[in-house]
Structures are given as structure tokens and as C-alpha cells.
Amino acid sequence: MKSHRVPWTAMMAAAATLALPEAARAQAPAPATPREMVAAYEALADTILGANKTEVKLVRAILAATYGHAQGEMARARQALKANDAAGARAAVENVATAVGQIGTEGDNSVAGIRKRLLEGGHHANAEGERQGIFDDGYVVVTKTAKQAFLDSSKALAMLAREPKAEALDAEWKKVEAAWAKHIAPAR
Amino acid sequence: MEEGRGRLGQAHRARQVVAGAGLLALALTVAPAGKTAGPAAPFRFVDVAARVGLTRVLEAGRPGKDHLLDSAGAGAAFLDFDKDGRLDVYLVNGWRLEGDRVAERGRNALYRQRADGTFEDVTDRAGVAGEGEWGSGAFVADYDNDGWPDILVTAFGRNVLYRNLGDGRFENVAARAGLESPGWNTGAAFFDADGDGWLDLYVAQYVDCTLESVLEARRTLWWKGLEQVAFGPFGLKGAPDHFFRNEKGRFVEATEAAGLKDLALGFGFAVRAADFDDDGRPDIYVANDSDPNYLYRNEGNGRFKEIGVTSFSAFDGNGMAQASMGLAYGDADGDGIPDLFVTNFSEDFGTLYKGLGHAFFEDASKTTGVGPLTFRPLKWGTALADFDNDGDLDLVVANGHIYPQIDGHPEAIGTYRQKNLLLENRLRRADVPPGSKPETLFRDASAEAGPGFELVRSHRGLAVGDFDNDGRLDILITALDSPPELLHNEGPAGSWLTVVCDPGGPAVPIGTRVTVTAGGRTMTQDVAAGDSYLSTHDPRPHFGLGGAETAEEVVVRWPDGTRSVRKNVRARQFVVVKKGS
Numbered sequence: 001m002k003s004h005r006v007p008w009t010a011m012m013a014a015a016a017t018l019a020l021p022e023a024a025r026a027q028a029p030a031p032a033t034p035r036e037m038v039a040a041y042e043a044l045a046d047t048i049l050g051a052n053k054t055e056v057k058l059v060r061a062i063l064a065a066t067y068g069h070a071q072g073e074m075a076r077a078r079q080a081l082k083a084n085d086a087a088g089a090r091a092a093v094e095n096v097a098t099a100v101g102q103i104g105t106e107g108d109n110s111v112a113g114i115r116k117r118l119l120e121g122g123h124h125a126n127a128e129g130e131r132q133g134i135f136d137d138g139y140v141v142v143t144k145t146a147k148q149a150f151l152d153s154s155k156a157l158a159m160l161a162r163e164p165k166a167e168a169l170d171a172e173w174k175k176v177e178a179a180w181a182k183h184i185a186p187a188r
Numbered sequence: 189m190e191e192g193r194g195r196l197g198q199a200h201r202a203r204q205v206v207a208g209a210g211l212l213a214l215a216l217t218v219a220p221a222g223k224t225a226g227p228a229a230p231f232r233f234v235d236v237a238a239r240v241g242l243t244r245v246l247e248a249g250r251p252g253k254d255h256l257l258d259s260a261g262a263g264a265a266f267l268d269f270d271k272d273g274r275l276d277v278y279l280v281n282g283w284r285l286e287g288d289r290v291a292e293r294g295r296n297a298l299y300r301q302r303a304d305g306t307f308e309d310v311t312d313r314a315g316v317a318g319e320g321e322w323g324s325g326a327f328v329a330d331y332d333n334d335g336w337p338d339i340l341v342t343a344f345g346r347n348v349l350y351r352n353l354g355d356g357r358f359e360n361v362a363a364r365a366g367l368e369s370p371g372w373n374t375g376a377a378f379f380d381a382d383g384d385g386w387l388d389l390y391v392a393q394y395v396d397c398t399l400e401s402v403l404e405a406r407r408t409l410w411w412k413g414l415e416q417v418a419f420g421p422f423g424l425k426g427a428p429d430h431f432f433r434n435e436k437g438r439f440v441e442a443t444e445a446a447g448l449k450d451l452a453l454g455f456g457f458a459v460r461a462a463d464f465d466d467d468g469r470p471d472i473y474v475a476n477d478s479d480p481n482y483l484y485r486n487e488g489n490g491r492f493k494e495i496g497v498t499s500f501s502a503f504d505g506n507g508m509a510q511a512s513m514g515l516a517y518g519d520a521d522g523d524g525i526p527d528l529f530v531t532n533f534s535e536d537f538g539t540l541y542k543g544l545g546h547a548f549f550e551d552a553s554k555t556t557g558v559g560p561l562t563f564r565p566l567k568w569g570t571a572l573a574d575f576d577n578d579g580d581l582d583l584v585v586a587n588g589h590i591y592p593q594i595d596g597h598p599e600a601i602g603t604y605r606q607k608n609l610l611l612e613n614r615l616r617r618a619d620v621p622p623g624s625k626p627e628t629l630f631r632d633a634s635a636e637a638g639p640g641f642e643l644v645r646s647h648r649g650l651a652v653g654d655f656d657n658d659g660r661l662d663i664l665i666t667a668l669d670s671p672p673e674l675l676h677n678e679g680p681a682g683s684w685l686t687v688v689c690d691p692g693g694p695a696v697p698i699g700t701r702v703t704v705t706a707g708g709r710t711m712t713q714d715v716a717a718g719d720s721y722l723s724t725h726d727p728r729p730h731f732g733l734g735g736a737e738t739a740e741e742v743v744v745r746w747p748d749g750t751r752s753v754r755k756n757v758r759a760r761q762f763v764v765v766k767k768g769s
Contacts, residue, residue, distance in 0.1 A: 094498070101497035104507070105480070109451035109494065112480070113426075116453055120423055136508070137422070148507040151497065158498035159548055 263722025569650025
């Protein structure tokens with residue numbers, strides 16, 4: 001992320017100018033926001049807008065990591081099933097279910113805690129989307145539609161984890177892949 | 189008090205003596221028990237609280253409810269603290285504020301039931317007024333295994349743990365026991381997480397705030413663009429829940445070690461321990477306000493795993509987190525798998541999570557009728573219980589809004605003070621032809637449930653218990669700035685059986701599960717300390733038997749996995765089942 005240092009000393013000097021005695025100001029040109037303050041605000045705006053973009057990138061990275069984890073656990077589940085390792089398959093499929101659920105909820109409970117903190121501070125990544133009912137409060141990338149798709153798959157996978165069958169598992173995983181391709185993979 | 193020192197067997201005999209007798213002295217209109225449930229008006233409840241002496245007003249902040257603490261209210265508990273066979277009542281209290289100053293610190297109340305069915309206030313004698321804390325909930329369990337039920341009072345401030353001394357007095361041992369846990373403590377549940385015979389404890393916390401912020405609170409949230417109301421919980425900081433491991437009477441903070449760290453800082457309100465996946469180990473469900481609910485599965489090695497999302501009990505069927513307040517646990521649809529009902533905010537449905545087995549759920553709110561019937565009011569305490577003894581679990585819900593300001597716009601969503609709801613379960617309804625199903629499992633029976641369901645208040649806590657031992661379940665309800673309601677069940681109920689579990693040690697057999705088979709039906713109940721909204725129900729599992737006069741089998745599964753079995757048990761009695769028998 002590009003660093004934007006706010007020239008606070010210049011800003012304070014400009015503010016002091018505004019506080020000149022009335023007689024002195026009467027000689028001054030028409031009031032305008034001091035250039036130093038405008039520059040400082042520009043820099044701050046870059047920071048704010050840059051942070052929003054960074055937030056999207058970070059959440060996408062979290063989702064990608066979670067999806068990668070799910071893919072890894074799927075591979076482990078398939079191997080376990082081939083090896084007739086029922087316990088190993090159960091554990092792996094449950095991990096897949098958990099990871100897919102975490103894609104739906106845009107991160108695990110740790111991330112939810114951070115999202116909540118941002119909301120406490122009044123930060124809504126998709127305020128307009130929330131108003132339109134497209135996003136849950138504080139969600140950055142995962143829409144309500146996407147969330148539902150991943151939650152449905154998460155539950156289906158969790159139920160499969162009790163007695164994993166390769167065919168059913170693959171069928172459900174295809175749905176996860178499709179949801180990922182449709183809702184998450186394309187950068188907006 | 190001497191008779192109260194007897195063991196449960198004696199208590200049971202005392203119960204038989206007092207059953208149905210005490211309240212006759214009050215000339216209450218008690219219909220004869222035993223009449224089979226008919227197709228119409230199977231319910232009749234009458235508020236007898238004032239008549240029997242339950243009068244303590246629940247202090248609740250300021251009239252305008254400027255902070256959420258003003259409107260959170262407090263819970264209640266049915267318990268038999270002196271073991272005389274009659275249920276006593278414990279009421280938690282808050283504070284009354286005037287502007288930004290504390291006007292009165294409300295006192296909790298312990299009411300001992302007399303033989304004539306009235307209650308005497310023994311708060312001072314027992315020493316259980318609440319230590320000046322702003323109380324939240326009451327949770328009754330024998331945490332030190334001395335044979336006497338103790339009371340945990342959660343609080344905004346420091347929790348209070350009243351140890352029952354066995355002579356009618358209690359002492360606050362919270363600091364000594366390691367349970368004060370300052371903060372806004374709300375729901376709690378005692379349960380034996382690790383199977384060591386000692387009850388561990390989960391305590392939810394709500395919002396991270398100080399008394400100063402409560403006193404200085406101003407109504408700044410716009411409600412529908414019409415009124416400014418109390419702010420939150422969105423925009424406030426959640427407070428973490430805690431888990432305490434019981435090490436022979438001393439509690440040790442073990443939240444993180446047990447895998448129960450509240451990472452999302454959910455706004456915790458209600459907690460229920462139960463064996464959701466039927467593996468013999470108690471799990472924990474936490475209802476969070478405006479956040480996803482948690483289901484912690486007990487992994488059996490002293491650790492838990494949060495499976496709310498994958499179990500489908502974190503969100504409603506639309507994937508939405510709801511503003512959850514209270515909960516009820518029981519087999520609503522009679523399929524042998526317990527279900528979970530969660531109460532939520534107004535203009536949102538109460539969610540009936542149908543149990544699918546192995547701790548999986550699906551949202552059955554719409555199909556069962558529960559969703560539409562509960563949509564409008566703001567819902568709090570609740571219970572799944574068989575109020576007409578027809579063999580299925582009805583649903584009671586305590587209602588009341590948090591914004592008094594809505595009274596200026598009753599056309600919008602109703603009023604601040606609200607009636608409670610009684611939903612009749614029609615699984616066993618007599619007028620439904622055999623083989624056919626009613627349109628929805630539940631119907632709203634509130635209007636036919638007698639004057640007790642006409643009361644309009646801002647209700648909160650709710651506990652169910654058969655306080656007069658007549659075989660019909662009564663309802664204790666708290667309400668803001670009001671005395672409690674004790675809704676005496678005077679309905680023409682069917683046959684019943686209440687099981688008194690005697691574990692031979694602890695006074696309250698938390699985690700015990702009772703299964704009764706009668707008339708071709710099998711029903712299961714468990715014993716919990718922590719339920720509904722900030723409340724504790726009667727610890728004696730109650731079963732409606734419909735027309736059956738005998739239970740073919742009663743099976744008690746004790747927390748250690750052992751079982752006690754009774755065959756051909758006569759109905760209409762409190763049957764005592766001792767561990768090892």
C-alpha cells in the first residue's frame with residue numbers, strides 16, 4: 001500500500017494564518033482553503049480510499065486461502081476414501097465443510113470479530129449494497145446470494161462427513177467450485 | 189425446615205401430600221385434572237402472582253429505556269431450595285435510574301412456598317438479595333455436590349454465587365469460587381463438560397460497556413425515522429463469553445483451553461447445554477443478539493468445536509443472523525430428535541430449528557407455522573412444554589418491546605407492552621383425524637388460553653414448573669417495571685407423569701435425560717440449569733400422557749451414561765427414580 005504522510009506541520013501553519021487578527025485579514029485576499037490543507041486532505045483521501053481497496057484485496061486473499069484449504073482437504077478426503085480410511089475421510093470432509101462455511105461467512109469467527117469492530121466504528125464496506133439488500137452488514141466480497149450457496153454446500157458436506165461417499169462428495173464439491181467461479185473468483 | 193432436610197424420597201412424599209391441596213385454600217378455580225384434552229380451548233391460565241404473594245417489582249433502568257441495559261430485564265427460577273417438595277421462586281432484579289443517577293438498586297427476591305400454596309418472602313433471612321448488583325439471570329444447580337441447590341445470579345457487574353448452606357441461608361461465594369467475572373453477564377448454563385462429576389459453567393456476556401456509559405446514554409438511534417431510541421447493539425462492542433471448569437467447587441477460567449474462545453465477540457444472551465448430537469456428552473448452544481448463534485460440540489477431550497454454521501443452527505434458513513434472545517429445547521415434532529426454538533427481535537420470526545440428528549438442523553419455522561405466528565412481537569423467554577398434557581410440546585413465548593417510544597406509532601409494529609404467546613402443538617390434537625396432518629404443526633391458542641394470556645407488559649424471563657404439584661405446568665414470567673406473573677394452569681389437562689431424578693448426591697441432576705414411553709409414544713426431556721431467557725425451569729421432567737394411564741417404560745440416563753429403568757409406571761404421580769436402581 002502506498003504511504004501517504006499528512007504534512008501536519010504545514011497544516012497547522014495554515015490554520016494559524018486563518019487566525020490572523022481581523023485588521024490583518026482585511027488586507028488578505030478572498031478566503032480560500034490553504035493549499036497545504038487541501039494537499040493534506042488529498043493525501044488523507046488517498047489513504048482512506050486506498051485502505052478500502054486494500055480491504056477488498058485482503059478479504060479476497062482470506063477467501064482464496066480458505067478455498068485453497070478446502071481444496072487441500074478435499075484431496076485428503078479423496079485419498080482417505082481410496083485407502084478405506086473412514087476416520088480420515090470423515091475428518092477431512094468435515095474440514096471441507098467448515099472451510100466452505102467460512103467462505104460463506106467471509107471468514108471464521110476471528111474475522112467476524114474484526115468485521116464487527118469495523119461496524120462499531122461505522123465502517124460499512126458496501127453501504128449501498130447493504131441498503132439494497134445485496135450484502136450483509138460489513139461483508140466486503142460475499143453477497144447474500146453467494147453466502148447462501150456456500151452455506152448450503154457447507155451443511156451438505158457436513159452431513160456427508162458422517163459417512164463419506166466419493167460420488168456424493170464430488171457432486172457437492174462441484175457445486176462449491178461453481179459457486180466459487182460465479183461469485184468469488186471474478187474480481188469486481 | 190426439618191422436613192426439608194429429607195432426601196428426595198421424603199420430598200416426594202411431601203409432594204404427594206401437598207399436590208393440589210395448597211391452592212384450594214385460595215379458592216382458585218382449579219378444574220379437575222385428568223380430563224382428556226378436547227378439541228377446543230385446552231388451555232386456561234390465570235395470573236395468581238399477587239394472590240400467592242409474588243410481588244417484587246423488576247426495576248429496569250429509566251422509563252425511556254435510554255440504554256439497552258434499561259430494557260434487558262432479568263430472569264427467574266423455579267427451585268426447591270429447602271427440599272420440602274414444594275417449588276420456590278427466585279426473582280432477579282435490576283436497578284432503577286433517574287436520568288444519569290442511580291435511584292434504586294433493586295433487590296432480588298427468594299419466595300418460599302408455604303404448604304397452602306402461598307409464598308413468603310425469605311430474601312433477608314436467606315441472604316440472597318443480590319449484593320447490590322444489577323442482576324441478569326438465575327441459574328440453579330448444586331455446584332459443590334453437597335446435596336443442596338445453589339443459585340448463580342449473573343449480573344451487569346459481578347456475578348453472585350449463592351451457596352446453599354442447607355439451613356435456609358445462603359452465602360455469596362462468587363469471589364472465593366472464582367466466578368465474579370465482571371462485565372455484562374447474561375445467560376449461563378451449568379453442565380458437566382468433562383464428565384468428572386462436577387458441574388462446569390458457561391457464562392455469556394453481551395456488550396462491553398461501563399456503568400458510566402449506561403448512565404450517560406442518550407437515545408440516538410432513529411427507529412423507522414420516527415423516534416430516537418436506545419442505541420445498539422450494532423455499533424457497540426461485544427463482550428466475550430467465559431467458560432469455567434469446576435475443580436471440586438472452585439471454578440477455573442478455561443475458555444481458551446476448552447476451545448470456547450468467543451472470537452466473534454457475539455452479543456450473547458441465552459445459553460443451553462444439551463446433548464445435541466446424542467453422543468452422551470453435553471454440548472453448548474449460545475443465542476447471540478444480531479450475530480450468528482454458536483453451537484459448540486463437545487469433542488470429548490475437554491475441548492469443544494464451534495459448528496454453528498455447518499450444523500445450520502447459526503443462521504435462519506435464509507442465511508441471516510438474527511437478533512436472538514432466548515431459546516427452548518425439546519422434541520416439538522415428535523420424531524424422537526430434539527429441536528431448538530430461538531426467540532428473536534420484532535418483525536422477525538422465532539426460528540424453529542428442526543433437529544435432524546447428529547447435531548444437524550433445518551429451519552422449519554415456516555412449515556410448522558411458528559415463524560408467521562411469532563413474527564410481529566419482540567420475543568424473549570420461551571419453553572417447549574406440554575401444557576395440556578396431550579403428549580406433545582406446546583410453545584410459550586414471553587413478549588415485550590425494548591423501545592417505549594413505539595407507543596406513539598402503534599400502527600407500525602404494535603406497542604411496547606405486549607401479550608405473550610401460547611402456541612398449541614397439534615401433533616396429538618384430538619380433532620385431527622388419524623392419519624391426516626393439520627395445516628401447520630402449531631396454531632396460536634393465546635386468545636383461548638384464559639386471562640393469563642391477556643396481560644400486556646414488556647415481558648422478559650420465563651420459567652416453567654408445576655408449582656402446585658397438580659400435574660399441570662404453570663408459567664412464571666418477569667416483566668419490566670412490573671411484578672412477576674405466575675400463570676396458574678387451570679386447563680382441562682390429560683394424564684401426566686413427572687419424574688423426580690435422584691442421583692444420590694447432587695441436589696439437581698443436571699444433564700440427566702428421561703425417556704418415557706406411553707400410549708405408543710416415546711418422549712424425552714432433560715434436566716438443565718440455564719434455559720429460556722436468563723431463567724431456570726422446574727428440574728423435574730414432566731410428561732403429558734394424553735389418555736394413557738400407564739407409562740410402559742421410564743428410562744433415566746444419568747450424566748455418567750448409566751441407566752435406570754422403571755416398567756409399567758402408573759400415571760398422575762411424581763415418580764422418584766434413584767440412580768443405581
